[in-house]
Amino acid sequence: MAILIVEDEVSIRDVLKSYFLKEGWDVLTSSDGLDAMKKIRKFKIDLVVLDLMIPKLSGEEVCREIRTISNVPVFIISAKSREEDMINGLNLGADDYITKPFRIKEVLARINALLRRIEMVTKESKKILYFNHKSLVINFETKELLVSNKVVNLTFTEFKILDALVKKPGKVFSRQDLTYIVQGYRFIGDGRTMDAHIKNLRKKIEEDPKNPKYIVTKIGSGYKFNCHLDEAQ
Known part of the structure; x- marks a missing residue:
């Protein structure tokens, strides 16, 4: 399964990539919104982890464009911590939203739970x-x-x-x-x-x-x- 991490902060991107690789994912990364959309259109992506404050094309615009072409799960990680920001992210089509600073174990737990629920919908x-x-x-x-x-x-x-x-x-x-x-x-x-x-x-x-x-x-x-x-x- 392939995950795309869209994050312009190198340290955060590297930490997420390291943990997802340990979990057995194929990992792609993007540092800006335009590159993210190119990869989403080119590769089969099973999950998108998306920061909102990224260059060239904002995370909000990326999420909006994703929803015109795909129902791939989108997990937002953002420093925008107001409830209004979270609701806006969900309104754009995100499946979950977590704020920075985050605990990597919580991110992994939420994503694994999301994937289990995807599987359960089909089976049950x-x-x-x-x-x-x-x-x-x-x-x-x-x-x-x-x-x-x-x-x-x-x-x-x-x-x-x-x-x-x-x-x-x-x-x-x-x-x-x-x-x-x-x-x-x-x-x-x-x-x-x-x-x-x-x-x-x-x-x-x-x-x-x-x-x-x-x-x-x-x-x-x-x-x-x-x-x-x-x-x-």
Whole structure:
């Protein structure tokens, strides 16, 4: 498996590269956004570790461009530590976000957990689920989504949220529950990061995101999937 580290600080880039090599990854590195996008288009990348404050093309722009061509998991590591920065990163399509200074063991643990969850989505779910007379089709083998017969690209985190919700239609999941299921840890804060993921997901699957019919908010409790499987599956 191949990982791309996009980081302009040599010391941080070298530390990350050393640890990922020890973990058995094939490692590519970039020190600027333009070079990162060239490598993403040229090579098969399984995970991108992305700094936001990089030259030539910002990390935000890199993340935005990645999401136009790929659903590869994106893990942001950034000195931008405000909650607004984290939410913005998630809104751009990142799967996880950790701030500098970071502990390398935490980075490795989060990434390994992310990869395990990717594998579990495929193994534990039915291969294809149909909802609303096939208006919504979820293919777990290819991790593709069809909305009104059009392919919609989801980030892995968005896909995992949808996976958790559709497995138990009607069940209300709190933000804490969803964060634990999807990220593997309990959030600290007001839950706005999960709200950002839900907002992004609604934009992609709902005909009217402001009046959703699939992912419904239960005020004061959380979110639920409000549609049952088509019959005869």
